[in-house]
Amino acid sequence: MAKTKANRPKARLPRGFADRTPAEIRRTAAMMDTIRDVYERWGFEPVETPFIEYADALGKFLPDEDRPNEGVFAFQDDDEQWLSLRYDLTAPLARMVAENFDRTPKPYKSYRAGWVFRNEKPGPGRFRQFMQFDADIVGAASPLADAEICMMAADTMEALGFARGEYAIRVNSRKVLDGLLSEIGLEADDPRRLTVLRAIDKADKFPLPEIAKLLGPGREDESGDFTKGAGLDEAQTAKVLSLLDPTADRRISDDLAAIGEIVARCGYDSVIVDPSVVRGLEYYTGAVFEAELTFEIKDDNGRPMRFGSVGGGGRYDGLVGRFRGEDVPATGFSVGVSRLAAALAARETAAETGSGPVIVTVMDREAVPQYQKLTTELRAALNADGAKVPVEMYIGDSGMKAQLKYADRRNAPCVVIQGSNEREAGKVQIKDLAAGKRAAEEIDNREDWVAARPAQVEVDADIASIAAAIRNILQ
Amino acid sequence: MAKTKANRPKARLPRGFADRTPAEIRRTAAMMDTIRDVYERWGFEPVETPFIEYADALGKFLPDEDRPNEGVFAFQDDDEQWLSLRYDLTAPLARMVAENFDRTPKPYKSYRAGWVFRNEKPGPGRFRQFMQFDADIVGAASPLADAEICMMAADTMEALGFARGEYAIRVNSRKVLDGLLSEIGLEADDPRRLTVLRAIDKADKFPLPEIAKLLGPGREDESGDFTKGAGLDEAQTAKVLSLLDPTADRRISDDLAAIGEIVARCGYDSVIVDPSVVRGLEYYTGAVFEAELTFEIKDDNGRPMRFGSVGGGGRYDGLVGRFRGEDVPATGFSVGVSRLAAALAARETAAETGSGPVIVTVMDREAVPQYQKLTTELRAALNADGAKVPVEMYIGDSGMKAQLKYADRRNAPCVVIQGSNEREAGKVQIKDLAAGKRAAEEIDNREDWVAARPAQVEVDADIASIAAAIRNILQ
Numbered sequence: 001m002a003k004t005k006a007n008r009p010k011a012r013l014p015r016g017f018a019d020r021t022p023a024e025i026r027r028t029a030a031m032m033d034t035i036r037d038v039y040e041r042w043g044f045e046p047v048e049t050p051f052i053e054y055a056d057a058l059g060k061f062l063p064d065e066d067r068p069n070e071g072v073f074a075f076q077d078d079d080e081q082w083l084s085l086r087y088d089l090t091a092p093l094a095r096m097v098a099e100n101f102d103r104t105p106k107p108y109k110s111y112r113a114g115w116v117f118r119n120e121k122p123g124p125g126r127f128r129q130f131m132q133f134d135a136d137i138v139g140a141a142s143p144l145a146d147a148e149i150c151m152m153a154a155d156t157m158e159a160l161g162f163a164r165g166e167y168a169i170r171v172n173s174r175k176v177l178d179g180l181l182s183e184i185g186l187e188a189d190d191p192r193r194l195t196v197l198r199a200i201d202k203a204d205k206f207p208l209p210e211i212a213k214l215l216g217p218g219r220e221d222e223s224g225d226f227t228k229g230a231g232l233d234e235a236q237t238a239k240v241l242s243l244l245d246p247t248a249d250r251r252i253s254d255d256l257a258a259i260g261e262i263v264a265r266c267g268y269d270s271v272i273v274d275p276s277v278v279r280g281l282e283y284y285t286g287a288v289f290e291a292e293l294t295f296e297i298k299d300d301n302g303r304p305m306r307f308g309s310v311g312g313g314g315r316y317d318g319l320v321g322r323f324r325g326e327d328v329p330a331t332g333f334s335v336g337v338s339r340l341a342a343a344l345a346a347r348e349t350a351a352e353t354g355s356g357p358v359i360v361t362v363m364d365r366e367a368v369p370q371y372q373k374l375t376t377e378l379r380a381a382l383n384a385d386g387a388k389v390p391v392e393m394y395i396g397d398s399g400m401k402a403q404l405k406y407a408d409r410r411n412a413p414c415v416v417i418q419g420s421n422e423r424e425a426g427k428v429q430i431k432d433l434a435a436g437k438r439a440a441e442e443i444d445n446r447e448d449w450v451a452a453r454p455a456q457v458e459v460d461a462d463i464a465s466i467a468a469a470i471r472n473i474l475q
Numbered sequence: 476m477a478k479t480k481a482n483r484p485k486a487r488l489p490r491g492f493a494d495r496t497p498a499e500i501r502r503t504a505a506m507m508d509t510i511r512d513v514y515e516r517w518g519f520e521p522v523e524t525p526f527i528e529y530a531d532a533l534g535k536f537l538p539d540e541d542r543p544n545e546g547v548f549a550f551q552d553d554d555e556q557w558l559s560l561r562y563d564l565t566a567p568l569a570r571m572v573a574e575n576f577d578r579t580p581k582p583y584k585s586y587r588a589g590w591v592f593r594n595e596k597p598g599p600g601r602f603r604q605f606m607q608f609d610a611d612i613v614g615a616a617s618p619l620a621d622a623e624i625c626m627m628a629a630d631t632m633e634a635l636g637f638a639r640g641e642y643a644i645r646v647n648s649r650k651v652l653d654g655l656l657s658e659i660g661l662e663a664d665d666p667r668r669l670t671v672l673r674a675i676d677k678a679d680k681f682p683l684p685e686i687a688k689l690l691g692p693g694r695e696d697e698s699g700d701f702t703k704g705a706g707l708d709e710a711q712t713a714k715v716l717s718l719l720d721p722t723a724d725r726r727i728s729d730d731l732a733a734i735g736e737i738v739a740r741c742g743y744d745s746v747i748v749d750p751s752v753v754r755g756l757e758y759y760t761g762a763v764f765e766a767e768l769t770f771e772i773k774d775d776n777g778r779p780m781r782f783g784s785v786g787g788g789g790r791y792d793g794l795v796g797r798f799r800g801e802d803v804p805a806t807g808f809s810v811g812v813s814r815l816a817a818a819l820a821a822r823e824t825a826a827e828t829g830s831g832p833v834i835v836t837v838m839d840r841e842a843v844p845q846y847q848k849l850t851t852e853l854r855a856a857l858n859a860d861g862a863k864v865p866v867e868m869y870i871g872d873s874g875m876k877a878q879l880k881y882a883d884r885r886n887a888p889c890v891v892i893q894g895s896n897e898r899e900a901g902k903v904q905i906k907d908l909a910a911g912k913r914a915a916e917e918i919d920n921r922e923d924w925v926a927a928r929p930a931q932v933e934v935d936a937d938i939a940s941i942a943a944a945i946r947n948i949l950q
Contacts, residue, residue, distance in 0.1 A: 017527055019524050107881075117527075141872065262847065395615045
């Protein structure tokens with residue numbers, strides 16, 4: 001299959017996509033198990049939808065993308081209908097509930113984790129494929145449902161090891177903003193509303209004078225790109241900016257007051273009413289939530305910064321209703337899995353590397369049958385009673401030095417060695433690789449090393465003795 | 476957001492896609508945990524690639540699809556380059572290893588589970604999105620690697636509860652077929668080779684005379700569709716068919732003999748050399764494997780049939796090499812997750828339904844604050860010490876009857892009820908729903924029912940007493 005270089009495909013990933021390492025997969029899986037446990041304890045059950053939906057069923061609700069098929073990956077089916085890769089987990093849930101409306105018990109509480117896709121310009125830490133972990137309640141109009149979502153989000157953060165004070169679940173209502181916009185003359189169908197909303201949503205990225213530009217005439221960024229503003233006058237702009245001013249009189253709506261009361265009563269003081277939260281998605285109709293990590297990390301230039309948002313959500317009473325011609329109350333919360341995993345990784349004092357496999361080396365090729373029998377029996381012995389100890393025989397073609405290097409790269413705790421001398425004597429050598437590394441730092445003379453044989457033990461070649469010696473090293 | 480009916484999108488899924496139920500998700504997750512444990516014990520580590528790749532990096536290796544962009548979902552990136560949704564997990568792994576070749580320890584043993592996509596005509600049990608669970612060894616040319624994959628597949632089947640005799644890992648080598656094809660005059664670059672291979676691969680679906688048509692002039696199916704044949708003459712056809720004849724002299728190649736020896740030596744008598752295994756994928760270059768469940772189930776017409784294939788794989792020395800201009804030895808195995816989950820479900824004596832949440836009902840609206848406090852404290856009490864008991868308060872708007880119906884649909888083990896009488900007396904009622912159903916079948920008279928109050932207990936309204944009563948019901 002050899003090809004000339006010009007003919008060969010290039011081994012590369014498209015921009016905005018990434019492979020996942022063992023450490024990343026294991027860390028994320030452990031985190032998701034924790035989240036799943038919390039959601040199950042609150043009475044939510046797992047439900048999943050496929051990755052591909054009809055484009056019209058998903059609708060167009062992405063921030064910053066008002067053109068058709070922008071922001072999503074779309075393609076035509078063989079019957080010419082447009083299909084899209086899902087861009088979040090909420091729109092497909094709405095489709096699913098609408099499709100099975102009458103046989104769904106309500107309130108309907110479900111959760112799901114899954115990859116979503118955005119056909120957007122990738123950047124540092126900004127991928128075109130990322131994972132979300134959502135929980136939703138459909139069919140409950142009461143602020144109790146919104147409060148429950150916020151409290152469950154708080155339980156989740158604490159189950160993951162964030163203490164009160166290290167995180168906040170900030171909650172607001174779109175109704176606060178709606179009231180203010182009506183006061184300044186932007187009625188419900190005014191297209192400037194969405195522009196205002198997205199300007200406020202940038203308040204964590206830009207200082208207030210920049211937000212004022214987005215509310216007013218527009219803003220030019222460092223690269224010279226111009227973002228059209230909402231065209232508000234100065235008085236209107238000042239009134240909108242007052243939402244972001246913690247010293248200004250706080251506006252509140254009925255639903256927000258009710259949520260605040262419920263969470264206070266249940267003792268969730270990390271759930272905080274905050275009128276600056278808006279969330280960029282157009283489909284929210286009431287309460288909106290944001291989960292934020294408040295502790296500081298260093299940015300790329302070593303300056304301290306808040307870790308920031310790791311998830312959010314809100315009430316979307318119109319999303320299921322799109323299919324039915326009447327609103328269906330719904331509220332939910334979505335965890336940004338990669339962001340949260342990054343936060344947990346940033347807090348870990350030492351990266352958990354996990355132990356690699358015990359490796360049975362191949363000293364002489366003719367003895368492969370014996371090495372293999374040893375490997376099979378050792379795997380059974382070390383993994384009895386639910387223990388989990390990876391064991392493998394080296395199956396490459398290289399010599400002893402390369403095998404020890406391989407063991408090192410695999411993070412093996414120890415290797416099993418049996419040459420013909422040992423075999424005749426009914427013995428095996430077990431080399432403790434971690435202890436060996438420590439010893440190598442202390443002994444710098446080959447004779448002392450050979451005399452001391454540090455971190456290497458000789459044991460009888462029966463499985464029980466070998467397994468015992470390995471267990472000893474693993475402890 | 477109300478829309479006229481004509482404007483409304485329809486809530487429906489594209490053909491060949493499906494939503495997943497809680498039972499399906501939980502059953503599959505448990506199965507995958509078991510598989511993962513086996514793979515880890517053999518020294519394999521988790522690695523994942525993204526869903527989207529450059530089309531040229533994936534190549535075109537799907538069976539029955541030789542036209543460009545047939546069989547895969549493909550779309551153009553904003554720079555006009557073609558992207559594809561992955562159709563398996565092997566081609567992306569080859570891209571990843573080629574991209575990181577020098578820093579990858581070899582032999583490189585990894586595993587991954589993930590969804591893959593085929594843009595094909597869906598049918599019963601045939602989806603356009605399905606899950607695979609793969610394990611691969613890259614960088615080991617030895618039959619030891621192929622044998623290891625087969626033995627690990629056997630361990631996997633047994634860890635899942637299939638006994639020896641209920642499954643078989645059948646193994647063959649493409650070299651057997653290659654030798655035979657050369658003998659009958661089809662050289663290595665003859666395009667008829669692929670047609671022959673795919674004809675043999677259909678031997679589990681069609682009787683031999685139909686295979687003979689596919690090897691010879693071609694075959695017309697019931698619907699009148701014509702599949703072009705390989706155009707072999709009768710003598711050539713007879714020679715190819717002899718591969719499928721268990722009474723004919725068995726052909727074997729060196730690699731296959733070596734694999735047979737290794738698995739016999741290690742005591743894996745469920746790994747069986749079988750010259751009829753070919754696998755439909757073009758990229759295999761040596762050993763090919765098939766995992767088959769040999770026990771019988773009933774087909775749709777009630778007739779007994781073998782469950783059949785739940786996975787397969789083989790050696791693909793050219794797939795990483797496509798990127799490098801030289802072959803790189805590689806071998807792997809892929810589990811068809813849905814097929815295997817269906818097999819496990821078919822064997823389960825009773826479907827595991829799992830218990831739903833304990834539900835705190837809302838008897839009077841004014842007391843919601845108390846119900847909520849009770850729910851929060853009860854959740855903490857019942858989930859102490861790692862126990863997992865879902866607890867929720869009813870958050871809908873309906874009355875008591877609807878709440879009990881909701882509890883029933885949620886499969887709740889019990890509900891907690893407190894009306895004003897109970898509250899004044901410092902009591903709560905706990906209703907055991909399963910016991911209630913059993914009692915309802917025995918008592919058919921309302922007076923007896925009221926007198927006996929079956930399956931309902933009154934306890935003191937402190938959390939410890941309520942939790943104790945619920946634990947009692949759960950046991």
